[in-house]
Amino acid sequence: xxxxxxxxxxxxxxxxxxxxxxxxxxxxxxxxxxxxxxxxxxxxxxxxxxxxxxxxxxxxxxxxxxxxxxxxxxxxxxxxxxxxxxxxxxxxxxxxxxxxxxxxxxxxxxxxxxxxxxxxxxxxxxxxxxxxxxxxxxxxxxxxxxxxxxxxxxxxxxxxxxxxxxxxxxxxxxxxxxxxxxxxxxxxxxxxxxxxxxxxxxxxxxxxxxxxxxxxxxxxxxxxxxxxxxxxxxxxxxxxxxxxxxxxxxxxxxxxxxxxxxxxxxxxxxxxxxxxxxxxxxxxxxxxxxxxxxxxxxxxxxxxxxxxxxxxxxxxxxxxxxxxxxxxxxxx
Amino acid sequence: xxxxxxxxxxxxxxxxxxxxxxxxxxxxxxxxxxxxxxxxxxxxxxxxxxxxxxxxxxxxxxxxxxxxxxxxxxxxxxxxxxxxxxxxxxxxxxxxxxxxxxxxxxxxxxxxxxxxxxxxxxxxxxxxxxxxxxxxxxxxxxxxxxxxxxxxxxxxxxxxxxxxxxxxxxxxxxxxxxxxxxxxxxxxxxxxxxxxxxxxxxxxxxxxxxxxxxxxxxxxxxxxxxxxxxxxxxxxxxxxxxxxxxxxxxxxxxxxxxxxxxxxxxxxxxxxxxxxxxxx
Amino acid sequence: xxxxxxxxxxxxxxxxxxxxxxxxxxxxxxxxxxxxxxxxxxxxxxxxxxxxxxxxxxxxxxxxxxxxxxxxxxxxxxxxxxxxxxxxxxxxxxxxxxxxxxxxxxxxxxxxxxxxxxxxxxxxxxxxxxxxxxxxxxxxxxxxxxxxxxxxxxxxxxxxxxxxxxxxxxxxxxxxxxxxxxxxxxxxxxxxxxxxxxxxxxxxxxxxxxxxxxxxxxxxxxxxxxxxxxxxxxxxxxxxxxxxxxxxxxxxxxxxxxxxxxxxxxxxxxxxxx
Numbered sequence: 026x027x028x029x030x031x032x033x034x035x036x037x038x039x040x041x042x043x044x045x046x047x048x049x050x051x052x053x054x055x056x057x058x059x060x061x062x063x064x065x066x067x068x069x070x071x072x073x074x075x076x077x078x079x080x081x082x083x084x085x086x087x088x089x090x091x092x093x094x095x096x097x098x099x100x101x102x103x104x105x106x107x108x109x110x111x112x113x114x115x116x117x118x119x120x121x122x123x124x125x126x127x128x129x130x131x132x133x134x135x136x137x138x139x140x141x142x143x144x145x146x147x148x149x150x151x152x153x154x155x156x157x158x159x160x161x162x163x164x165x166x167x168x169x170x171x172x173x174x175x176x177x178x179x180x181x182x183x184x185x186x187x188x189x190x191x192x193x194x195x196x197x198x199x200x201x202x203x204x205x206x207x208x209x210x211x212x213x214x215x216x217x218x219x220x221x222x223x224x225x226x227x228x229x230x231x232x233x234x235x236x237x238x239x240x241x242x243x244x245x246x247x248x249x250x251x252x253x254x255x256x257x258x259x260x261x262x263x264x265x266x267x268x269x270x271x272x273x274x275x276x277x278x279x280x281x282x283x284x285x286x287x288x289x290x291x292x293x294x295x296x297x298x299x300x301x302x303x304x305x306x307x308x309x310x311x312x313x314x315x316x317x318x319x320x321x322x323x324x325x326x327x328x329x330x331x332x333x334x335x336x337x338x339x340x341x342x343x344x345x346x347x348x349x350x351x352x353x354x355x356x357x
Numbered sequence: 358x359x360x361x362x363x364x365x366x367x368x369x370x371x372x373x374x375x376x377x378x379x380x381x382x383x384x385x386x387x388x389x390x391x392x393x394x395x396x397x398x399x400x401x402x403x404x405x406x407x408x409x410x411x412x413x414x415x416x417x418x419x420x421x422x423x424x425x426x427x428x429x430x431x432x433x434x435x436x437x438x439x440x441x442x443x444x445x446x447x448x449x450x451x452x453x454x455x456x457x458x459x460x461x462x463x464x465x466x467x468x469x470x471x472x473x474x475x476x477x478x479x480x481x482x483x484x485x486x487x488x489x490x491x492x493x494x495x496x497x498x499x500x501x502x503x504x505x506x507x508x509x510x511x512x513x514x515x516x517x518x519x520x521x522x523x524x525x526x527x528x529x530x531x532x533x534x535x536x537x538x539x540x541x542x543x544x545x546x547x548x549x550x551x552x553x554x555x556x557x558x559x560x561x562x563x564x565x566x567x568x569x570x571x572x573x574x575x576x577x578x579x580x581x582x583x584x585x586x587x588x589x590x591x592x593x594x595x596x597x598x599x600x601x602x603x604x605x606x607x608x609x610x611x612x613x614x615x616x617x618x619x620x621x622x623x624x625x626x627x628x629x630x631x632x633x634x635x636x637x
Numbered sequence: 638x639x640x641x642x643x644x645x646x647x648x649x650x651x652x653x654x655x656x657x658x659x660x661x662x663x664x665x666x667x668x669x670x671x672x673x674x675x676x677x678x679x680x681x682x683x684x685x686x687x688x689x690x691x692x693x694x695x696x697x698x699x700x701x702x703x704x705x706x707x708x709x710x711x712x713x714x715x716x717x718x719x720x721x722x723x724x725x726x727x728x729x730x731x732x733x734x735x736x737x738x739x740x741x742x743x744x745x746x747x748x749x750x751x752x753x754x755x756x757x758x759x760x761x762x763x764x765x766x767x768x769x770x771x772x773x774x775x776x777x778x779x780x781x782x783x784x785x786x787x788x789x790x791x792x793x794x795x796x797x798x799x800x801x802x803x804x805x806x807x808x809x810x811x812x813x814x815x816x817x818x819x820x821x822x823x824x825x826x827x828x829x830x831x832x833x834x835x836x837x838x839x840x841x842x843x844x845x846x847x848x849x850x851x852x853x854x855x856x857x858x859x860x861x862x863x864x865x866x867x868x869x870x871x872x873x874x875x876x877x878x879x880x881x882x883x884x885x886x887x888x889x890x891x892x893x894x895x896x897x898x899x900x901x902x903x904x905x906x907x908x909x910x911x
Contacts, residue, residue: 094457
């Protein structure tokens with residue numbers, strides 16, 4: 026459905042020096058900064074998949090999304106959505122009918138007007154019949170609870186309400202592919218859950234392909250079966266969540282709060298390096314280990330023997346630590 | 358994509374947005390009225406001692422000014438958003454939102470916004486024309502009014518095409534506001550009877566022809582009204598002169614307006630392509 | 638070691654200076670626009686004077702008129718290019734006022750310092766070279782006399798006072814941003830009104846006699862009419878000083894008013910919150 030083939034993107038910007046002397050120098054030079062935002066990325070997304078696209082800021086996430094939605098043209102390589110190139114201005118017209126986009130930080134709605142007006146306009150832009158439109162609105166209302174918001178001016182909506190509205194707006198025309206760029210940013214836990222549940226439902230009901238970029242690891246764990254990790258323009262990992270755990274091991278953490286201090290070096294030596302010990306800022310001691318390599322039991326015994334334990338917490342695999350590891354390793 | 362059906366819908370939304378803030382819209386309207394009024398008052402005070410400029414008496418000049426405000430105001434009302442794009446909106450990702458929809462981007466850029474000041478300008482224009490009309494000799498026969506009216510319908514395209522062209526430059530550097538403003542401001546030249554430039558000096562000659570062909574602000578008001586008010590005279594054009602025939606002038610206006618619009622639009626498309634390859 | 642209390646404002650002067658430098662191309666484009674406007678006026682007035690048989694009109698000969706209008710444009714270049722209006726209105730619409738107030742600086746003061754930096758940059762980078770060129774044009778092409786040294790000094794003083802006046806006006810008017818969203822409309826209105834009433838668009842002597850009774854005493858005159866007339870030697874030294882005093886008076890009044898609105902605004906923000 027979506028094919029990304031060896032895509033690269035470079036930008037060149039004029040170079041401006043800071044300071045007074047620099048300002049004068051820029052008058053005479055024409056230096057340019059060349060940045061390679063995306064470097065030879067390839068992957069394919071099939072129909073109905075939910076793919077999580079992770080990367081730190083500036084890693085090249087938005088650039089790839091922009092290329093997939095046709096806003097930017099790749100410097101080299103090719104992107105095909107249902108066999109057509111989205112950045113080719115002839116081929117994109119049909120593609121645009123089938124995609125929906127939500128920008129987490131920006132709205133697609135008319136700021137000063139009641140929500141209903143924006144939806145009505147979308148109906149007209151996508152050429153929907155009134156019957157289709159009403160049906161769709163009902164469905165989206167059941168999914169996201171829109172009815173009470175319809176008459177409010179968009180600018181009076183809270184962030185959570187606006188996010189729901191933006192999501193609905195991107196789905197009015199029943200697109201086959203949905204691009205979500207940081208859709209849960211800044212939202213509180215309850216709203217986040219509602220939105221992620223809605224996204225899951227949409228994927229189930231309409232077999233909609235969903236590409237989700239986010240920093241929020243929880244979102245990924247809840248929604249995506251497949252992950253693509255990108256860093257500094259390179260594709261670091263492309264596979265399922267289960268695979269990644271297998272690859273990097275089932276990392277688990279034990280958090281211990283104690284007034285006693287542990288000799289970290291001694292402890293690490295005691296386990297032959299299979300357990301790593303780190304003192305956290307909040308006063309807890311974090312013991313991380315790979316459950317495939319060692320059981321929890323000896324670690325508990327060790328800790329309880331050495332320390333007067335006030336509190337003990339256990340956590341399963343944190344995706345973020347795996348991702349961190351991947352960044353550190355820089356290649357998979 | 359039925360743009361004819363879609364445009365009224367967009368227009369309604371843009372208008373509605375403005376009406377949500379009635380007081381602010383009124384201020385915007387007044388602002389532009391004041392601006393034009395001040396320019397005109399200056400002209401009035403300047404010509405007060407002499408009462409006329411060549412063939413053009415004061416009320417002729419006032420009528421010209423008023424007549425000009427109609428197409429200028431109309432274009433101003435409908436395509437004002439282009440200024441925001443030139444001023445840096447492109448960088449802020451607004452363009453992405455537009456490119457996402459299966460609609461012509463230029464259509465969206467203009468249709469989403471309504472500038473109430475343009476309406477103010479049009480009203481002022483009507484007032485000027487009504488005030489000065491009775492004092493000048495106006496030929497109201499069909500063969501005069503009809504070509505002038507048709508020409509006036511196409512004239513907003515002249516302003517629009519120049520704005521569009523200059524705005525498209527912003528796709529290259531991010532901001533073309535200053536340049537755009539500079540070129541567009543040449544329309545101020547057109548507010549005075551263009552004959553004042555044709556005074557025998559070389560520079561004047563250049564400006565005169567510039568205003569009739571390259572940045573044809575002179576076409577919008579001066580030419581048709583010249584023919585209207587001073588029929589029978591020949592109007593100098595480049596190295597020859599043309600008879601003051603109303604239909605001929607109408608043809609000239611339509612031709613130039615359409616040609617410029619096509620050129621500007623092609624440049625716009627080209628620049629848009631460049632945006633997508635160079636990125637924000 | 639005692640610190641100079643004004644040192645912190647130096648940063649704003651410098652910053653503003655550098656901004657002008659960074660936007661030099663844009664500024665050149667604006668200057669080009671001003672040049673074009675002057676060209677229009679040259680033709681317009683040529684036609685007018687021709688109509689009048691080249692005689693003097695309202696105490697201005699054609700060369701004097703042209704030099705007046707050119708100097709009006711040049712003067713506006715260094716006096717009238719402050720960022721205060723757009724800066725303050727931006728702060729208001731974005732709700733940044735509150736954060737600005739947490740700094741140990743006078744909000745009014747820092748904008749004035751920035752305007753001063755702008756003035757300096759525009760003065761040295763653009764006004765001086767252009768002025769020198771124009772001066773040669775005035776003397777050799779238009780046949781006017783060289784300006785008298787004390788008139789030049791008075792002119793500069795008048796300019797500084799004019800900048801204070803317009804900066805204060807900008808500051809005060811920008812506060813309307815709390816009440817309305819249409820700052821663009823207000824901006825256009827302000828521009829048109831000031832240009833007209835300051836004598837920049839056309840000298841006061843062209844206004845009807847009843848208007849000439851009070852126009853020069855309005856604060857706007859200090860923006861263009863006073864400095865221009867001083868420079869062109871149309872006032873005797875005594876008259877120059879008198880008009881400078883009027884300007885100075887207005888500068889003080891308006892700056893104080895701007896401080897007043899500044900304090901009012903701070904109180905408003907503290908109770909409502911940016």
